[in-house]
Amino acid sequence: MIFYLLTLLTSGNSVIIDTNLRCACSEILLENDCNSLMNCKWVNNQCGDYIYECYVQGLTNINTYTCNWNNKTNIYEAQKFECSQFKNRFDCSRFKPYCLWNSTEMCNEFTSCQDYDEQRCPIYYKNCSISNKDCINGLQSCQNYLSEQTCRGVQSDELECLWGEDEKCKAQSLKDCSSLTGYKICDINQIECQKNNQGDCVPLTCGDKRLEKDCSNTKIVKQGSSSYYLCVWENGLCQEAKNAQHLNRDTCSKQTAANYKWVNGSCQTCKILQPKILDQQKDGYIESEAQIIIIYLSTFLLSKFVIVFLFID
Structure with missing residues (x-):
C-alpha cells in the first residue's frame, strides 16, 4: 500500500479538494465516515483497511457478476446475474x-x-x-x-x-x-x-452565488482537473472557503471527498492522504459514482479471476 503525505493545495488562500485522494482509513474517527469509504471498515471501534473481494473460478464473463455481502457467512460472495x-x-x-x-x-x-x-x-x-x-x-x-x-x-x-x-x-x-x-x-x-x-x-465562481441557500456546501469544480474548491457564506457574500471550519460532523467528510476528517469538534485536514486507486498489486481498479470494480488476473493461473462489483446508492 502506497501512502502520500498530505500536500495542501491552494488557489490563493482557497482550499482545493483533490477527488483522487482520501484520508487514510486509520485517521477516520467516525464509524459512518469509515464505512462510507471504499476499502475502509469499522472494526473493534476503529477504522482500518479492508479489501472487498469476490472470487469467480474458471473462465467466465466477469461482467455478469456482482459482489454482495452474505449476512450468514459474513463475507462477500460473487453472485451471477442476468x-x-x-x-x-x-x-x-x-x-x-x-x-x-x-x-x-x-x-x-x-x-x-x-x-x-x-x-x-x-x-x-x-x-x-x-x-x-x-x-x-x-x-x-x-x-x-x-x-x-x-x-x-x-x-x-x-x-x-x-x-x-x-x-x-x-x-x-x-x-x-x-x-x-x-x-x-x-x-x-x-x-x-x-x-x-x-x-x-x-x-462559475463562488461570487456568482447570490443567495446563502445556494452558497452553502457549494463545490466549484476546477476546470480540466479532478479538483474543486468549497464556497462559504460570510459577511453577506458567497466566497471561496479558506478552511473547512464551516462544515459540521455530518458534512465534513462528504463535502471534502474525504480529504478532511472530523476530530476534536472541527473539520480538519488529514495528515496522510492516499490514492483512491488503492491496491497497486491489482490491475484494473476503477472508481466512479455509480460503481466500483476491481479486476485481477493472476499471473500464475490465468483461469482465476478476482472481481468486485460494489454498487453505491
Whole structure:
C-alpha cells in the first residue's frame, strides 16, 4: 500500500479538494465516515483497511457478476446475474453498459443498435448513432446532423456533437468551459459554466452565488482537473472557503471527498492522504459514482479471476 503525505493545495488562500485522494482509513474517527469509504471498515471501534473481494473460478464473463455481502457467512460472495432479471429502467441502468433498456421495455445485454429506438439509442455507450429517427450501427460525422434537435451524440471517444451559434453541428472536445464558447450550450460535465457579457463561456465562481441557500456546501469544480474548491457564506457574500471550519460532523467528510476528517469538534485536514486507486498489486481498479470494480488476473493461473462489483446508492 502506497501512502502520500498530505500536500495542501491552494488557489490563493482557497482550499482545493483533490477527488483522487482520501484520508487514510486509520485517521477516520467516525464509524459512518469509515464505512462510507471504499476499502475502509469499522472494526473493534476503529477504522482500518479492508479489501472487498469476490472470487469467480474458471473462465467466465466477469461482467455478469456482482459482489454482495452474505449476512450468514459474513463475507462477500460473487453472485451471477442476468440482465433480464432487472424489471425496471432504473435497476437496468445501474449495470450500463453491460445491460441496456431497449425499445421493447426490457433489460437485455447489448445486441445491435437497431434494437433500440431513438429515445433509448445508446449513443454514449456503444458505436450507435441516430439517422432519420432510427438508431443505427456506427458513428456519424457531426456535420451530418442538420438541425439543433438532431445534433447530439458522439463522433468519437473524444468528440461530442454540439450545435454552434453559427447554426451548424460540430464535433467538439469537452475539456473546460472555454471549449463551449461559440456554442448554444454553456455547461460541461460537472463543471458549472456561464456566459459572460461578451458571450464567452466561463467557469462559475463562488461570487456568482447570490443567495446563502445556494452558497452553502457549494463545490466549484476546477476546470480540466479532478479538483474543486468549497464556497462559504460570510459577511453577506458567497466566497471561496479558506478552511473547512464551516462544515459540521455530518458534512465534513462528504463535502471534502474525504480529504478532511472530523476530530476534536472541527473539520480538519488529514495528515496522510492516499490514492483512491488503492491496491497497486491489482490491475484494473476503477472508481466512479455509480460503481466500483476491481479486476485481477493472476499471473500464475490465468483461469482465476478476482472481481468486485460494489454498487453505491
